[in-house]
Amino acid sequence: DTGVSQDPRHKITKRGQNVTFRCDPISEHNRLYWYRQTLGQGPEFLTYFQNEAQLEKSRLLSDRFSAERPKGSFSTLEIQRTEQGDSAMYLCASSPTSGASYEQYFGPGTRLTVT
Amino acid sequence: AQSVTQLGSHVSVSEGALVLLRCNYSSSVPPYLFWYVQYPNQGLQLLLKYTSAATLVKGINGFEAEFKKSETSFHLTKPSAHMSDAAEYFCAVSKGSNDMRFGAGTRLTVKP
Numbered sequence: 001d002t003g004v005s006q007d008p009r010h011k012i013t014k015r016g017q018n019v020t021f022r023c024d025p026i027s028e029h030n031r032l033y034w035y036r037q038t039l040g041q042g043p044e045f046l047t048y049f050q051n052e053a054q055l056e057k058s059r060l061l062s063d064r065f066s067a068e069r070p071k072g073s074f075s076t077l078e079i080q081r082t083e084q085g086d087s088a089m090y091l092c093a094s095s096p097t098s099g100a101s102y103e104q105y106f107g108p109g110t111r112l113t114v115t
Numbered sequence: 116a117q118s119v120t121q122l123g124s125h126v127s128v129s130e131g132a133l134v135l136l137r138c139n140y141s142s143s144v145p146p147y148l149f150w151y152v153q154y155p156n157q158g159l160q161l162l163l164k165y166t167s168a169a170t171l172v173k174g175i176n177g178f179e180a181e182f183k184k185s186e187t188s189f190h191l192t193k194p195s196a197h198m199s200d201a202a203e204y205f206c207a208v209s210k211g212s213n214d215m216r217f218g219a220g221t222r223l224t225v226k227p
Binding site: 109 | 147
């Protein structure tokens with residue numbers, strides 16, 4: 001069990017550029033989540049996958065954001081036409097389908113800075 | 116919809132003193148409750164969880180939390196703080212598989 005990994009760890013981009021982040025969940029976990037965390041706040045839910053199906057999207061996920069999990073394993077989060085307000089830590093988490101405790105295991109995050 | 120309120124955005128204690136971080140929740144159904152810790156520039160690490168079994172839950176690093184339904188609380192405690200406990204702590208509530216909601220966090224500072 002190598003844990004949840006995210007790539008890159010840091011991304012600096014200019015306003016208007018597109019960025020893509022990758023998340024590799026724990027291998028046997030069917031559920032995958034994306035969160036956004038701004039300074040001094042707790043993580044805010046963005047979207048959720050069960051296997052390859054995207055089952056829920058937050059209203060925070062504007063049409064500039066898109067997430068995929070094509071084979072039910074890794075996931076990508078793309079932000080198009082980045083804005084300064086997109087600067088945040090983007091966290092990925094995964095959880096197993098079995099069991100009823102619904103705890104989530106988090107990756108180290110990708111810190112995005114939009115200049 | 117469920118929500119979490121963490122009282123106190125910043126708590127400071129002396130090394131060896133009791134740590135008490137407060138969390139109150141709101142939920143329309145019996146909740147699952149969690150405490151996570153976050154060190155600078157890292158993701159969140161699960162400290163402990165409540166899943167309707169024992170109301171007193173023991174976690175890692177000597178932390179524990181007590182679920183009190185009558186007070187809708189799930190406060191986190193540790194008898195004796197260590198310098199290594201300095202971090203951001205988040206309380207979270209969930210009623211199912213896709214709806215974990217986090218509090219704003221409490222930054223714990225430990226003074227030597």
